[in-house]
Amino acid sequence: MDFTSSAGEQKYAALVRAAAETVIGLDFDGTLSPIVEDPSQAHIHPDAGEVLLALAAQVSAIAVITGRPARQALDLGGLEEVGNAIGDAGKELYLFGQYGNERWSSTNRRVIGPRPPAGLASFERELPRVLRRADAADAHVEDKVLSVAIHTRRLPEPEAAFRRLLPDLEDLAARHDLVIEPGRQVIEVRSAGVHKGQVVARLAEDLRAGGFLFAGDDLGDIEAFEAVAALEKQGLATLRVCSASDEESRLKDLADVVVSGPDGVLDLLRQLAADAAGLRA
Structure with missing residues (x-):
């Protein structure tokens, strides 16, 4: 250590x-x-x-x-x-x-x-459009029931995809009263608080x-x-x-x-x- x-x-x-x-x-x-x-x-x-x-x-x-x-x-x-x-x-x-x-x-x-937070279902319905716009349609989307995680690790340029996605997902999450939690090549969207x-x-x-x-x-x-x-x-x-x-x-x-x-x-x-x-x- x-x-x-x-x-x-x-x-x-x-x-x-x-x-x-x-x-x-x-x-x-x-x-x-x-x-x-x-x-x-x-x-x-x-x-x-x-x-x-x-x-x-x-x-x-x-x-x-x-x-x-x-x-x-x-x-x-x-x-x-x-x-x-x-x-x-x-x-x-x-x-x-x-x-x-x-x-x-x-x-x-x-x-x-x-129960799952209000807004999560509508966020997930709009998510594919945001992924396509950021040229990250193949990102792995993990449904955690109470949240959703978007992983860029499997994409050809994971860090570049992460940076492209982050502002768009921040905007989308805010519109549905959700917050984002950036991580290591993953962006998680969940309820605040x-x-x-x-x-x-x-x-x-x-x-x-x-x-x-x-x-x-x-x-x-x-x-x-x-x-x-x-x-x-x-x-x-x-x-x-x-x-x-x-x-x-x-x-x-x-x-x-x-x-x-x-x-x-x-x-x-x-x-x-x-x-x-x-x-x-």
């Missing part, structure tokens, strides 16, 4: 000391699973279950907070099985899908979520956290990083972890520690579990 400053090292040490009261928040794509061309094949890192179980024994709770539909993340991550094991150890695994619109936990084993930062703040309050770590990789994680910074000002031990890649680097400037993709995230979590266990021994 690469700390961005000496303060980052000090924050990590403080988090180890506060581990028993710490909540671990984790993005899914690019953090627990590698980024792949086909989103339906983004399976969780093979070591994740083992690492999360070991970590759960040392911390207050673990929460996966993702833009994916909750059921999809559960299936791709094998997280129901992981949740069973964590629950047997007397701890809790939470999963928040669609930026917090959906909720599942290892205690309450059903996905709870709202719910984001990962709100989930972080609510978890910290509900669980009376004494510490909070959040690991993410993309623009959709900025609000979570900002929420963690606010918790730090309230006196909590905190750590912001950037799962870095060549495609997206803007989180690096906000992070306390930078690691290399899901491998690096799991190495850090493994080390955190070991250090916290050693401190208790």
Whole structure:
């Protein structure tokens, strides 16, 4: 792991000391699973279950907070099985899908979520015209029920297509009272008012956290990083972890520690579990 400053090292040490009261928040794509061309094949890192179980024994709770539909993340991550094991150890695994619109936990084993936002159906009806106009008719459109994601990764020039599409999709979303969430060669359109930062703040309050770590990789994680910074000002031990890649680097400037993709995230979590266990021994 690469700390961005000496303060980052000090924050990590403080988090180890506060581990028993710490909540671990984790993005899914690019953090627990590698980024792949086909989103339906983004399976969780093979070591994740083992690492999360070991970590759960040392911390207050673990929460996966993702833009994916909750059921999809559960299936791709094998997280129901992981949740069973964590629950047997007397701890809790939470999963928040669609930026917090959906909720599942290892205690309450059903996905709870709202109806699709008003305007989404009419947005999707107009979307093909916008894609054709931007010469991106072959972009992969992923219907997430509560949102829709437009992926340019499979197009011949994915970054150029992304830049062409972004302003047009912003305009179309605004006309239907929706907002966009730009990501790594993907533009997601969803309802306003719910984001990962709100989930972080609510978890910290509900669980009376004494510490909070959040690991993410993309623009959709900025609000979570900002929420963690606010918790730090309230006196909590905190750590912001950037799962870095060549495609997206803007989180690096906000992070306390930078690691290399899901491998690096799991190495850090493994080390955190070991250090916290050693401190208790």
